[in-house]
Amino acid sequence: MSATLDVPVIQAPHEVDRPGSRQQKEVTRLLPTWLLGVVIAALCAFVLLPLLYIFLASVNSDLSVARGDFWPEAFTFENYSKIWTSVGLANGLANSVVVAGSTAVVSAALAVATAYVLVRYEFRGRLTMLRGLLALQSIPGTLLLLPVFVLYSSAATYLKIQIIGTHWGLFLTYLTFALPFSTWVMVTYLRGLPKELEEAARIDGASNLGILTRIILPLSWPGIIVSGIFAFLLGWNDVLFASIMTRPESQTAAVALQIFATSTEGGAVPYYGQMMASALVCAAPVVILYLFFQKYLVGGLTAGGVK
Template sequence: MSTVVAPRRGAQPAAVDRPGSRQQTEVTRLLPNWLLAVVIALLALFVLVPLSYIFLASINSDISVARGDFWPAVFTPDNYANIWSSVGLANGLTNSILVAGSTAIVSAALSIGTAYVLVRYQFLGRLTIMRGLLALQSVPGTLLVLPVFVLFSSAATYLGIQVIGTRWGLFVTYLTFALPFSTWVMVTYLRGLPRELEEAARIDGASSLGILTKIILPLSWPGIIVSGIFAFLLGWNDVLFASVMTNPESQTAAVALQIFATSTEGGAIPYYGQMMASALVCAAPVVILYLFFQKYLVGGLTAGGVK
């Protein structure tokens, strides 16, 4: 005969470590609180000190920056007004946004359909295609500059199509490198989605296209955002291909900054203030992009980490 002991009146129930509770956090944390605060402070200083110097130099005179002054004697916003005429930043930013933005959108749109076929269907050559996508990531871009340039130059000679010096030629170049990476990111993401949702939709009579657009696409926004942002950064930060594939009308912001820095090196006092101001202006769209899609980035980068 078993005896059940009832809890005493007024007794507190035993604490249960719920997921995300304070007890569980203290147990699983690798560093103590004081050491974690020190590490975060050092990382913040490591990032904020160079950014502070760049910002202060952008509102300082060129002579003061060349002299090594950290704090400006006179705060002046003239550098931010001069860069639009001296650097030609307006044209460069427009080309960068058009080329990098279109690369991000098209690669993200094509990658989800390609990844869905590679993950959900079995066909001859499927593993070969997936291994080829992975192998393409290990090819350095510097090895492909000359072949790509020769190929696009030949298009003007043999086909009468001008590719070098156009925005769409640079777009095709970036898409060649961004699409394999975006597809592999979406393959990894779609593997974590449950098949039961698709099976239930097929029972209700949904087609493969309907499943892709109405079920897979809404659930895949974190992965789509991640692949799109990485494709955008590929076109935004590139200097190598943009230097040989563009002309003054189609050059990107990165090329405009490089040309401006090279042309002012031989002067008595380089335009340090305008260089710093241009760098901050070019970095602003990327920072805004990260801040706007931050929640999607966290979900997309951690997807598939726990099965």
């Protein structure tokens, strides 16, 4: 007599949609595939078509651009060779790199140290300083143009310190506006770093300066680069303060372009080709900077968004 055992058949459970799986992507997609492609193509055309026109105008003659011709009759790169003498772009680019670059480096360095103190230490006035950083972002820079100019002029009159017309005077001006934003970016980033790493370093005998230089700085490169790039853009794109606070030998590239465009408006045929070529040359360093630090920008801008 043999006994039979009924073994229950265990059915395989249904596959659970994991985060990022194909099933979940199809469920959470807001737009159909074809409509998403149309939207992306429209956005790319919105950005790239003006750039294409600027490039075609830079390799075209001034008369053809003035007539409204989109496609050049003959491609020429003479405009790119003329801008170094007619616009004075070499001196302007050098001044912009010095002022904007120093502003980015110093602003990022000070922002890391300031944000570390505001995030990791409790002291009286800490919340007031954090709120003050946000309040400073709401003040338009045009309102501070006259006070800053009067302050620097008074320094030259009473203290015999010449600030207006110098590189470091423009550097101090940009640092004043860049430091609050850079500090707030670093505050948001440092809040996401685990405190356990610092506690372990303290147990091993590391000082506050050692923790900042050996632990915080290596982990904070995305936030540092984001704050530095925004400070660099502040100094690179500014025209208002640079036109008031500089002399011909210390003018930035933005001021050189403005002066060249203003001086050629009254002519029979404005130098449109040289203007477009100058604009592309001035935009190239910023584009290269974004492409080089793209991976750090994504991490730095999204830091603190998910806890």
